Amino acid sequence: MSFSIADAAHSAKRAARQVANLSAPQKNQLLADIAQALVANTHSILIANNKDVALGKENGLDEAMLDRLALNAESIQGIADAVLEIAGQEDPVGNIANIKRMPSGIQVGKMRIPLGVIAMIYESRPNVTIDAAALCLKAGNAVILRGGKESLHSNLALAKCIEMALAKQQLDPAAVVVVPDTDRAVMNELMTLNESIDLIIPRGGEGLIRFVSENSRIPVIQHFKGVCHLYVDSAADEAKALALLENGKTQRTGVCNSLETLLVHQDIAPRFLPKAAALLAQHQTLVHACENSISYFNGAQHATKEDWHAEYLAMEIAVKVVVDFDQAIAHIEEYGSGHTEVIVSQDYSKTQAFIRRVDSAVVMANASSRFSDGGQLGLGAEIGISTSKLHAYGPMGAESLTTEKFIVMGDGEVRS
Amino acid sequence: MSFSIADAAHSAKRAARQVANLSAPQKNQLLADIAQALVANTHSILIANNKDVALGKENGLDEAMLDRLALNAESIQGIADAVLEIAGQEDPVGNIANIKRMPSGIQVGKMRIPLGVIAMIYESRPNVTIDAAALCLKAGNAVILRGGKESLHSNLALAKCIEMALAKQQLDPAAVVVVPDTDRAVMNELMTLNESIDLIIPRGGEGLIRFVSENSRIPVIQHFKGVCHLYVDSAADEAKALALLENGKTQRTGVCNSLETLLVHQDIAPRFLPKAAALLAQHQTLVHACENSISYFNGAQHATKEDWHAEYLAMEIAVKVVVDFDQAIAHIEEYGSGHTEVIVSQDYSKTQAFIRRVDSAVVMANASSRFSDGGQLGLGAEIGISTSKLHAYGPMGAESLTTEKFIVMGDGEVRS
Numbered sequence: 001m002s003f004s005i006a007d008a009a010h011s012a013k014r015a016a017r018q019v020a021n022l023s024a025p026q027k028n029q030l031l032a033d034i035a036q037a038l039v040a041n042t043h044s045i046l047i048a049n050n051k052d053v054a055l056g057k058e059n060g061l062d063e064a065m066l067d068r069l070a071l072n073a074e075s076i077q078g079i080a081d082a083v084l085e086i087a088g089q090e091d092p093v094g095n096i097a098n099i100k101r102m103p104s105g106i107q108v109g110k111m112r113i114p115l116g117v118i119a120m121i122y123e124s125r126p127n128v129t130i131d132a133a134a135l136c137l138k139a140g141n142a143v144i145l146r147g148g149k150e151s152l153h154s155n156l157a158l159a160k161c162i163e164m165a166l167a168k169q170q171l172d173p174a175a176v177v178v179v180p181d182t183d184r185a186v187m188n189e190l191m192t193l194n195e196s197i198d199l200i201i202p203r204g205g206e207g208l209i210r211f212v213s214e215n216s217r218i219p220v221i222q223h224f225k226g227v228c229h230l231y232v233d234s235a236a237d238e239a240k241a242l243a244l245l246e247n248g249k250t251q252r253t254g255v256c257n258s259l260e261t262l263l264v265h266q267d268i269a270p271r272f273l274p275k276a277a278a279l280l281a282q283h284q285t286l287v288h289a290c291e292n293s294i295s296y297f298n299g300a301q302h303a304t305k306e307d308w309h310a311e312y313l314a315m316e317i318a319v320k321v322v323v324d325f326d327q328a329i330a331h332i333e334e335y336g337s338g339h340t341e342v343i344v345s346q347d348y349s350k351t352q353a354f355i356r357r358v359d360s361a362v363v364m365a366n367a368s369s370r371f372s373d374g375g376q377l378g379l380g381a382e383i384g385i386s387t388s389k390l391h392a393y394g395p396m397g398a399e400s401l402t403t404e405k406f407i408v409m410g411d412g413e414v415r416s
Numbered sequence: 417m418s419f420s421i422a423d424a425a426h427s428a429k430r431a432a433r434q435v436a437n438l439s440a441p442q443k444n445q446l447l448a449d450i451a452q453a454l455v456a457n458t459h460s461i462l463i464a465n466n467k468d469v470a471l472g473k474e475n476g477l478d479e480a481m482l483d484r485l486a487l488n489a490e491s492i493q494g495i496a497d498a499v500l501e502i503a504g505q506e507d508p509v510g511n512i513a514n515i516k517r518m519p520s521g522i523q524v525g526k527m528r529i530p531l532g533v534i535a536m537i538y539e540s541r542p543n544v545t546i547d548a549a550a551l552c553l554k555a556g557n558a559v560i561l562r563g564g565k566e567s568l569h570s571n572l573a574l575a576k577c578i579e580m581a582l583a584k585q586q587l588d589p590a591a592v593v594v595v596p597d598t599d600r601a602v603m604n605e606l607m608t609l610n611e612s613i614d615l616i617i618p619r620g621g622e623g624l625i626r627f628v629s630e631n632s633r634i635p636v637i638q639h640f641k642g643v644c645h646l647y648v649d650s651a652a653d654e655a656k657a658l659a660l661l662e663n664g665k666t667q668r669t670g671v672c673n674s675l676e677t678l679l680v681h682q683d684i685a686p687r688f689l690p691k692a693a694a695l696l697a698q699h700q701t702l703v704h705a706c707e708n709s710i711s712y713f714n715g716a717q718h719a720t721k722e723d724w725h726a727e728y729l730a731m732e733i734a735v736k737v738v739v740d741f742d743q744a745i746a747h748i749e750e751y752g753s754g755h756t757e758v759i760v761s762q763d764y765s766k767t768q769a770f771i772r773r774v775d776s777a778v779v780m781a782n783a784s785s786r787f788s789d790g791g792q793l794g795l796g797a798e799i800g801i802s803t804s805k806l807h808a809y810g811p812m813g814a815e816s817l818t819t820e821k822f823i824v825m826g827d828g829e830v831r832s
Contacts, residue, residue, distance in 0.1 A: 017749065021773060039648050094772070102795055106783045113775055174532050194629075198805055213610075217630050219806040240828035247830035250630055332751055333433065355823050356510070357437060365825025367522045376831065377524050377822055378516055389531050389614055389819040390635040391807040403805040408773050410783025412656035414663035415792065 009196035011174035014143035024091035033088035033165035048157035114140030139401035226256030226339035233345035361394030425612035427590035440507035447503035449581035464573035530556030555817035618659035642672030642755035649761035777810030
């Protein structure tokens with residue numbers, strides 16, 4: 001029998017009503033059952049995953065892709081632990097905020113409720129299947145998971161574990177749909193189902209995200225690239241600046257919250273840049289420098305306009321000397337990606353102004369850009385990082401998968 | 417010189433940075449200046465408006481359209497007063513919520529910030545030009561206003577007042593763009609400018625909203641129809657139920673928060689429906705009744721499936737007897753538009769369950785659906801009512817035109 005995404009979405013919408021009305025303990029029990037099923041079925045998950053990896057090798061997937069794809073007993077335990085961590089978080093649904101009495105006599109508040117049906121479109125990593133399902137269920141939503149072709153066997157094996165947990169709680173199996181058909185046509189149809197699906201979250205390359213954003217009739221959370229800036233102010237503590245540069249650029253390079261551009265105030269440049277150059281040389285970092293800083297770096301290349309836009313995701317960095325604070329802000333406005341920006345400064349007013357004026361999703365004073373993720377910012381697990389301002393901006397946890405409705409309690413009041 | 421929407425949007429984006437950084441008193445002064453300019457220029461606004469009304473008559477606009485289009489000295493004073501009211505509201509921008517210390521030592525909070533550039537696409541009412549401009553400015557945004565062809569002269573005269581106020585405060589005139597070209601091609605181009613525009617809010621008929629939703633590359637706030645339900649429970653106070661029926665259906669019919677469907681529990685139907693019938697007859701209301709209630713109404717028509725979906729916006733109502741509370745909820749889930757629903761009941765548990773389970777934007781117990789607007793719910797002026805759950809759900813005030821960014825204050829912490 002062939003798979004119909006329209007039918008699956010329609011069933012997910014029905015199931016969403018049931019999930020929305022589960023109590024916090026019921027949802028947490030469901031998540032605990034999923035975690036248990038993952039560990040209990042490690043063997044069959046690994047058999048499926050081996051099949052994907054073997055096919056991936058046949059099809060010439062690169063090492064990085066194969067690395068993201070491969071599971072082992074330890075990583076499955078890690079995925080299960082993450083589900084239990086989500087279960088342990090505060091339940092976002094049902095809280096009522098700000099009940100106020102109006103002049104008419106009615107009492108008005110806002111209650112947090114699930115969004116409904118969320119569709120995830122993602123590429124190779126099979127752990128996203130479980131992470132996303134757990135977060136969506138925690139927030140009271142049904143979820144449609146459309147992973148990549150290269151991880152299909154793994155995803156279906158993981159789906160089996162979710163299915164067992166839903167069955168154990170006698171819940172509608174349509175609450176979590178793992179799309180078994182990775183044909184592009186299915187994804188294209190999915191993006192038109194705005195009667196059943198409330199939100200699409202694409203995770204993957206810029207091409208995928210742009211394609212979904214431009215073609216979907218359903219609202220999309222966009223996560224484009226992270227071109228994160230470190231601005232070293234004239235009043236910076238140099239030791240802190242060096243530590244934040246090292247941590248932000250070199251601790252892990254392939255992630256969106258690593259640093260890509262270093263901006264240095266001209267007054268501190270003669271003292272700071274030699275130290276920065278030594279540090280970056282120590283990490284074999286390729287430097288793309290502006291004309292006022294290139295003399296400090298051995299083997300640096302001249303920075304072009306492309307460098308100010310670049311997300312290197314590698315041991316590479318762009319460096320620019322700025323004449324003042326305002327020029328640093330203007331550079332970030334012009335070239336930033338709305339992800340994360342950091343000022344290093346001991347000047348109280350400048351740190352305040354930076355935090356107020358820069359409108360990226362995460363703005364920091366004297367802290368590493370690498371803290372810009374859901375776990376480090378206190379959200380628990382994250383389902384993605386939004387770099388557009390609608391609905392959610394920055395790392396998104398379970399609460400970002402909910403909305404608020406107005407509730408009104410009256411005693412027969414009418415409007416005059 | 418021909419108008420370029422791409423240039424205007426680009427300039428608006430530049431101006432948005434300036435507006436975002438205005439202090440609350442600066443924004444409120446700007447709004448006061450707009451209000452003053454409106455009153456001072458009443459004469460020229462009316463000349464322009466008379467031109468629109470005359471053209472409208474020539475072009476055969478219907479009475480209702482002409483009525484929405486026409487201004488007079490009193491209504492201009494009313495528009496100016498509304499601007500002053502918005503000025504008097506709390507400023508949503510810059511507040512910081514929930515600063516927490518993380519285990520790493522960093523402090524993390526969320527700061528409310530403007531969205532950037534908002535585009536309004538709307539039909540005849542010229543007052544939207546000023547209301548929307550005032551709300552967007554209050555929230556620190558630039559705004560692009562694309563009104564209908566039939567009110568173009570009025571809108572341009574109103575734009576002059578905004579221009580004067582911006583000039584008086586030495587602000588970038590591009591902060592408020594009134595689109596002088598109502599050609600469809602300009603609107604179509606506007607919907608592709610996702611680099612400059614952050615949000616589109618269409619206000620008007622369902623066709624317009626659907627067209628924008630399905631064709632825009634920019635996020636859209638949807639306000640589809642309001643099919644509001646009044647559910648009279650078996651434990652209803654009959655006097656309250658009658659008062660809420662009368663107020664909800666008859667106080668004003670052409671608005672989205674008026675009642676369209678009455679659901680009555682079968683246990684109270686024999687007592688309640690005769691009184692409801694007398695009340696509705698008194699207001700010459702055409703009733704579309706289910707087979708279990710049609711005998712109570714003189715001259716009623718048999719309700720069809722279309723009636724359960726209908727937004728009559730007239731002295732017309734659909735009536736259905738339900739066997740129990742669950743059937744009432746199921747009917748609302750099936751046919752509701754996500755706008756506003758009301759339960760009338762003295763039963764504590766049922767009112768609580770209704771408020772919890774119904775997921776429309778506004779859910780009420782024992783209060784009139786007519787309270788479902790920004791002013792009555794305590795938001796001050798509203799820019800629209802969202803019936804989709806993303807970003808905002810229900811009446812949207814100035815705060816709905818903002819978002820939150822994460823702010824991090826550290827002291828040199830790095831991630832290990």
